[in-house]
Amino acid sequence: MTDQPDLTGHAGQLAVAVAQAHGVDTMFTLSGAHVFPMYDGAVKATEEGRPMRLLDVRHEQTAAFAAEATGKLTRVPGLAVLTAGPGVTNGVSAMAQAKFAGSPMVVVGGRAPNNRWGTGALQEIDHLPIVGPVTKHAATLMTAGDVAAGFHDAFTAARSSHRGPTYVDVPMDEFFNVGTGAVPVIGADAGRGAAPDTDALDRIAALITGAERPLLILGTDVWADRADVAALRFVEAIGVPTITNGMGRGIVPGGHPLLVTKARGAAINGADLVVVVGTPLDFRLGYGIFGGKDGTAAAQVVHIADSSDQVSPHAALAASASGDLTSVFDGLLAAAERSQRTDWSAWVSSLQETVAAAAAKDAELLSAEADPVHPARIYGELVPRLADDAVVIGDGGDFVSFAGKFVEPKRPGCWLDPGPYGCLGAGLGAAIAARIARPSSQVALLLGDGAAGFSLMDVDTLVRHDLPVVMIMGNNSAWGLEKGPMQMLYGYDVAADLAPRTSYDSVVKALGGAGETVTDPKQIGRALDRAFAAGAPYLVNVITDVDAAYPRATFGI
Ligand SMILES: Cc1ncc(C[n+]2csc(CCOP(=O)(O)OP(=O)(O)O)c2C)c(N)n1
Ligand SMILES: [Mg+2]
Secondary structure, three states: OEEOOOEEEEHHHHHHHHHHHOOOOEEEEOOOHHHHHHHHHHHHHHHOOOOOEEEEOOOHHHHHHHHHHHHHHHOOOEEEEEOOOHHHHHOHHHHHHHHHHOOOEEEEEEEOOHHHOOOOOOOOOOOHHHHHHHOOEEEEOOOHHHHHHHHHHHHHHHHOOOOOEEEEEEEHHHHHOEEEEOOEEOOOOOOOOOOOOHHHHHHHHHHHHHOOOEEEEEOHHHHHOOOHHHHHHHHHHHOOOEEEOHHHOOOOOOOOOOEOHHHHHHHHHHOOEEEEEOOOOOHHHHHHOOEOOOOOOEOEEEEEEOOHHHOOOOOOOOEEEEOOHHHHHHHHHHHHHOOOOOOOHHHHHHHHHHHHHHHHHHHHHHOOOOOOEOHHHHHHHHHHHOOOOOEEEEEOOHHHHHHHHHOOOOOOOOEEOOHHHOOOOOHHHHHHHHHHHOOOOOEEEEEEHHHHHHHHHHHHHHHHOOOOOEEEEEEOOEOHHHHHHHHHHHOOOOOOEOOOOOOHHHHHHHOOOEEEEEOOHHHHHHHHHHHHHOOOOEEEEEEEOOOOOOOOOOOOO
16 A cells, blocks of 8 residues: 545545445435535535445445445445444444455444543443454554555455454544545455465365266355456366355356356265366355255365465365465466376266256246246246346345346356345345446346335335336245244244235335336246336335245245
8 A cells, every 4th residue: 555645625525435445436425414524525525536435225235235235236345424323323233244255344433422421422332342352453543544454454454365344433523523544545455365375275175076976165255355257267167066155156156057056965975076266165055064964974074265264173174275266266276287187077978967967957837827827937937038137136035046046147147146144134135236336237126015015115225316126026925934944843933924915016116216016927028028128116016925935945044
């Protein structure tokens, strides 16, 4: 970092200038006097020819989820500005979600003034003990003079691997005060991780080339660390079958012969070596135990992460490495090319046969004529209508699990799910962020009817800011992902039903958008065409069969 000459202005102006230096162009917020200086900073910067868009929403969770999604999509920290007290506490779930998913974002909080602290000022609460556990860095900047350096620290921590949410607040009296500070100049290499240990890469390359049935799993951090291109180069050069998850989806594009996500069970249970890159060995990956069923040996496991503290300590590992993931893939490829590798053709073709069989089985569900509609049919209609650069966002239970099965992104950075924190309600915030980050792409938000209740009022934000997105609802009139498991465990369910066939499209219309209810599977395609052509926020409310639950063997716990 080199510094430009010092800037003098009120603390909001300093904060906005530092955010802009880090590449931020949008501030997600909901009004509160404690953070007015941030708004005035944005207005003044815009007047001076440095535009900072103010995107005001209807619930702070939406602002914070929009910032999280911006971080995921652009790989530049998203910025949420939340007023003191309830504004900040309403953003806590999104911060926790960002911590779990390694999403770069900065939350700026208001704070009761220093000169009244301890005397009972409005919303006087110390936020740091609340946000500390859900952020990677949290600080109160006590004077206007601390703001430029404090914001730079927050952005730097958010964007450096392992990425995550950071938090700063400024006491209200100091926020309005004038200070001086340095505005940083951020280099192209900002946030890049450490160089990986070459001996570790040599050991891992030897494990890979010597394996008989290797499997590679690519996760969110491969995308976040900008290693998606190097990862695909590695996969194609050595020909290793690959599964992707989270933001890793699309790195090996849907339909690629080495993408074996649809043969997940066969791949995981049949592999003798599993190399996991850029995602924790958590519940989504069986806590790092692969195979070992029916008396067969479990696979050897290699874990590679963007930073050393992300290597899962609980798993028995044959090897591990950490650091900048582009260097990891390039280093592994160079080492692998120096040695002879085992012939994997039988392993790869058996997985490809399993993929083909699974795809054929999917095709039946994707064209299901059932009445009420089977949720899979919605994807049968949606997937052929998606362009390669479409952004698909999931917010729901079973309905989104079906999407994970049927939507295989063609490009990385185009799939947003809540990640391991699994928080319902991120949908509208993520859709707002996607519409801004990818102005010429389709944005498809998949909503469960339950999930929609958390954030549907923010259709108002889409309307006010002219942000057309297509919302597609699987409306089974239930919290389906809880109803099914409760039935399985108890033989009955409670607290799992929602009002039948609610006309959520009418809610969207009342807020100034458009939409329709669909009950006939044959009408879904035409409804989607109208939605994508509408140029306005549009909800296709498809009434689906509550009994068509996503098939699950476990509760994921
Ligand atoms: C904030 C939050 N509250 C509760 C849950 C627990 N939960 C997970 S899935 C689910 C049901 C979602 O229902 P819906 O969005 O209608 O999707 P469906 O499963 O019916 O397709 C619930 C309540 C959660 N993940 N997040
Ligand atoms: Mg539902």
